[in-house]
Amino acid sequence: MFTHWLKIYSVPLAIGIAGAGLYAGPASAGTCVLADGNRDTGWLLTFDDAQVSNCVFTGNAGIGRNKGTLDLTLNIANAKPIDIGFVQAVAAAEDSFGLRITWNLSLNNNYQLLRGIRGRAFDNTEKLDDDENEFVENAHPGFAHFHNDGTFNPGPFVGAEDCDCESDRDFKIKAEDAGTFPLGAAGTVTGIGVHQIEEQGRVRSFSVSVEPLEAELR
Numbered sequence: 780m781f782t783h784w785l786k787i788y789s790v791p792l793a794i795g796i797a798g799a800g801l802y803a804g805p806a807s808a809g810t811c812v813l814a815d816g817n818r819d820t821g822w823l824l825t826f827d828d829a830q831v832s833n834c835v836f837t838g839n840a841g842i843g844r845n846k847g848t849l850d851l852t853l854n855i856a857n858a859k860p861i862d863i864g865f866v867q868a869v870a871a872a873e874d875s876f877g878l879r880i881t882w883n884l885s886l887n888n889n890y891q892l893l894r895g896i897r898g899r900a901f902d903n904t905e906k907l908d909d910d911e912n913e914f915v916e917n918a919h920p921g922f923a924h925f926h927n928d929g930t931f932n933p934g935p936f937v938g939a940e941d942c943d944c945e946s947d948r949d950f951k952i953k954a955e956d957a958g959t960f961p962l963g964a965a966g967t968v969t970g971i972g973v974h975q976i977e978e979q980g981r982v983r984s985f986s987v988s989v990e991p992l993e994a995e996l997r
Contacts, residue, residue: 813849813880814838820846821871822878825864830854833885844876845928849973852885853989855893860990865923865975867982876914877977881928883969884989886935886960893960895936895953895992896968900924902948902985907978914976918946923985925950926972935959935966942971951992958994 809828813820818838824831831853838847853861865878886896900923907921915921925944933939938955952968960966975983 811836813847815847818846820878820880821868823866823868825866826862830856830861831863845879845881848881848883850883850885852887854887855890855991857890858991858993860988862986862988864984864986865973866984867977870980870982871977873979874912874914875977877983878973878975880973881930882971882973883967884971885965885967887965888960888962890991891962892958892994893991894958894994895939895951896989897949897951897992898925898971898987898989899949900985900987904981904983904985907976912976912978919974919976920946921976922948923975924948926974928970928972931970932968934968935964936968944971953992
């Protein structure tokens with residue numbers, strides 16, 4: 780299975796990392812295909828496997844717009860953002876609603892007391908507009924962005940109402956209190972929607988940088 784995956788994805792993966800210039804190459808490269816028996820999104824992840832682990836994609840069967848759920852574990856060891864590449868394996872055969880998944884982040888806090896996390900999408904591909912792609916609209920702009928999915932839960936960041944993200948390039952999950960996620964603890968944030976509309980003949984890769992938000996001093 781892995782050998783088959785490597786044959787299919789190795790060349791596009793190299794193009795996505797070296798050619799697109801989306802992010803710096805990780806020190807210890809890990810990869811994860813966003814596909815299972817129910818759904819193949821045509822996308823994969825790249826990351827530093829010292830920072831990111833336990834990648835599990837559970838596809839939604841059928842042709843619905845939300846293609847599935849991605850579970851990922853982040854090891855927060857310092858203030859440095861954790862970079863995750865979303866690489867489209869091949870150019871899209873036709874315009875479509877594209878990659879739309881629900882992202883659950885399990886966090887291991889090995890840094891300090893935290894108030895939240897912030898994620899930013901870095902998308903070097905050309906921004907699409909509604910004249911060229913029918914799926915672009917105000918709620919779904921033509922660049923990599925985030926949504927607040929129905930399963931959202933702030934996990935260890937008590938009091939955060941949503942992902943402060945709707946249809947934008949970044950998300951912020953921040954506790955109302957000065958700090959609610961202690962050093963040495965683990966917790967899971969669920970229900971962050973990740974979305975990138977696909978354009979025929981174009982590779983629409985992007986990266987997401989997740990940084991810890993330190994507790995505020997009183």
